[in-house]
Amino acid sequence: MGQMDPLLRIVDLHKRFGELEVLAGVSLDVKRGEKVSIIGPSGSGKTTLLRCINYLEKPTGGHIYIDGTLIGEKQVGGKFVHLSDRELAKERREIGFVFQRFNLFPHLTALGNVTIAPIKVLGLSREEAEARGRQMLEKVGLGHKVNEYPERLSGGQQQRVAIARVLAMQPKLMLFDEATSALDPELIGEVLRVMRQLADEGRTMVIVTHEIQFSGEVSDRVVFMDHGKIVEQGPPKSVLFNPQQPRTREFLKHLQER
Amino acid sequence: MLQLPEIYAENLHRWLPELLYYSLTTLKIAAVSFFIAVVVGLLFALLRLSHNRLIRGFAVGFIEVARGLPIVVVLYIVYFVPPQLFPGLNWSWFTDFTGAVVGLGLHGAAILAEVFRSGIEALHKGQREAAISLGMTPAQSMAYIILPQATRIILPPVANYAIGLLKDTSLCSLIGVNELMNDAKSIAFADYQPMAVFVLVAVIYFAMSFPLSMAVRYMEGRLAVSR
Ligand SMILES: Nc1ncnc2c1ncn2[C@@H]1O[C@H](COP(=O)(O)OP(=O)(O)O)[C@@H](O)[C@H]1O
Numbered sequence: 001m002g003q004m005d006p007l008l009r010i011v012d013l014h015k016r017f018g019e020l021e022v023l024a025g026v027s028l029d030v031k032r033g034e035k036v037s038i039i040g041p042s043g044s045g046k047t048t049l050l051r052c053i054n055y056l057e058k059p060t061g062g063h064i065y066i067d068g069t070l071i072g073e074k075q076v077g078g079k080f081v082h083l084s085d086r087e088l089a090k091e092r093r094e095i096g097f098v099f100q101r102f103n104l105f106p107h108l109t110a111l112g113n114v115t116i117a118p119i120k121v122l123g124l125s126r127e128e129a130e131a132r133g134r135q136m137l138e139k140v141g142l143g144h145k146v147n148e149y150p151e152r153l154s155g156g157q158q159q160r161v162a163i164a165r166v167l168a169m170q171p172k173l174m175l176f177d178e179a180t181s182a183l184d185p186e187l188i189g190e191v192l193r194v195m196r197q198l199a200d201e202g203r204t205m206v207i208v209t210h211e212i213q214f215s216g217e218v219s220d221r222v223v224f225m226d227h228g229k230i231v232e233q234g235p236p237k238s239v240l241f242n243p244q245q246p247r248t249r250e251f252l253k254h255l256q257e258r
Numbered sequence: 259m260l261q262l263p264e265i266y267a268e269n270l271h272r273w274l275p276e277l278l279y280y281s282l283t284t285l286k287i288a289a290v291s292f293f294i295a296v297v298v299g300l301l302f303a304l305l306r307l308s309h310n311r312l313i314r315g316f317a318v319g320f321i322e323v324a325r326g327l328p329i330v331v332v333l334y335i336v337y338f339v340p341p342q343l344f345p346g347l348n349w350s351w352f353t354d355f356t357g358a359v360v361g362l363g364l365h366g367a368a369i370l371a372e373v374f375r376s377g378i379e380a381l382h383k384g385q386r387e388a389a390i391s392l393g394m395t396p397a398q399s400m401a402y403i404i405l406p407q408a409t410r411i412i413l414p415p416v417a418n419y420a421i422g423l424l425k426d427t428s429l430c431s432l433i434g435v436n437e438l439m440n441d442a443k444s445i446a447f448a449d450y451q452p453m454a455v456f457v458l459v460a461v462i463y464f465a466m467s468f469p470l471s472m473a474v475r476y477m478e479g480r481l482a483v484s485r
């Protein structure tokens with residue numbers, strides 16, 4: 001696979017929960033270093049799409065490739081078969097996931113949260129992992145909180161630890177699922193600042209967000225989803241400020257009125 | 259009629275050393291059964307959470323049956339049935355002590371399996387997903403993320419189980435194990451002093467279980483504070 005191939009390739013992704021079709025054929029390519037925002041009404045399948053990318057949710061159809069490698073499956077004699085838990089775990093190292101509700105490990109300190117996966121998954125020594133962990137916590141502005149437990153941190157600080165935890169794995173791709181939606185308004189800025197910094201470093205990011213202004217400033221491309229499909233996509237200045245589809249217009253108008 | 263002080267003054271020097279000696283057997287039965295119950299209980303809790311329906315069904319079956327039977331019935335079955343099923347084998351190693359700890363251990367495993375399972379399930383599924391998304395295998399996520407947190411939740415009910423177990427060891431006298439209760443019965447009826455002996459035995463059981471009760475209180479208090 002050459003440098004020009006997309007880092008993330010999503011091909012005709014489908015997902016149903018019983019009768020409910022949540023993803024109805026989504027295809028999307030994300031280039032190396034590209035920042036893609038996904039917007040859309042609640043229930044349109046944004047979270048499910050992100051969860052399928054790292055196989056927290058098994059797609060019911062379609063395929064995902066990262067750097068040309070199939071994710072969650074392999075081809076055996078022309079047929080696609082699911083990977084074992086162990087094989088899947090290996091692939092997930094490359095994909096960082098930032099959850100809406102942080103999901104920090106409450107029994108570990110900030111540093112413990114950031115070092116556990118590098119130690120147990122990557123096999124780093126404690127010293128190496130702690131050096132890396134401190135560096136990542138400093139990067140998100142929490143160098144002074146390394147020994148705090150999550151319950152003693154604000155929501156914004158917790159989310160920044162969660163981002164540092166992902167960074168410590170040095171993933172190729174970072175997924176953000178409404179990383180600021182669970183935060184009090186005054187704490188949103190500190191998390192967005194960190195995300196903007198990561199974007200400026202040229203990382204590949206897929207960002208589900210309702211922060212339209214942020215998405216306009218940071219993304220190379222904005223994708224609007226509705227009812228499990230991509231309705232419209234393009235540069236922020238067209239999708240956000242001059243949308244072509246009536247559904248996109250309606251959604252953006254709705255957001256402004258809130 | 260109630261001449262307890264005099265009776266004790268006269269007999270305690272004979273009774274107490276003997277009863278304390280057999281209390282050790284009681285403690286040994288409790289300790290070994292507890293160990294079996296924890297190990298087998300954890301195994302069944304994990305089987306119970308398996309994605310495989312057959313495995314899950316097997317675990318549920320074991321748990322429901324073992325929990326649904328009186329302990330005495332379990333002890334009788336474990337101790338008397340295998341030798342009758344396989345009379346050709348050598349059963350001399352299968353002492354009443356072994357039967358007691360296997361019976362109590364399996365019964366306890368069923369109780370603890372449910373305690374462990376509810377402790378594991380009490381954790382938000384986000385914990386597992388966060389671990390998995392960082393590249394941990396399900397086993398690593400269980401070992402480093404889920405179980406350390408579940409341990410704090412399950413400690414008080416496990417200690418409560420241990421208290422119950424200590425008392426339930428007295429049922430092992432029914433399959434002939436020479437432990438505290440069994441010895442008390444023989445002394446009581448040999449010396450015609452049931453009241454004096456059984457009151458003494460009650461004091462000994464209480465002295466063994468009370469520290470555990472205090473430990474449970476302490477743990478519950480600490481958990482309540484750290485919430
Ligand atoms: N595990 C699940 N089981 C059943 N339905 C689900 C599950 N997860 C999501 N859904 C449904 O899928 C739809 C899309 O959800 P989601 O991907 O969370 O949307 P969004 O993130 O865009 O708000 C919703 O109708 C939701 O109720």
Ligand SMILES: [Mg+2]
Pocket residue numbers: 046047048178
């Ligand atoms: Mg969502």
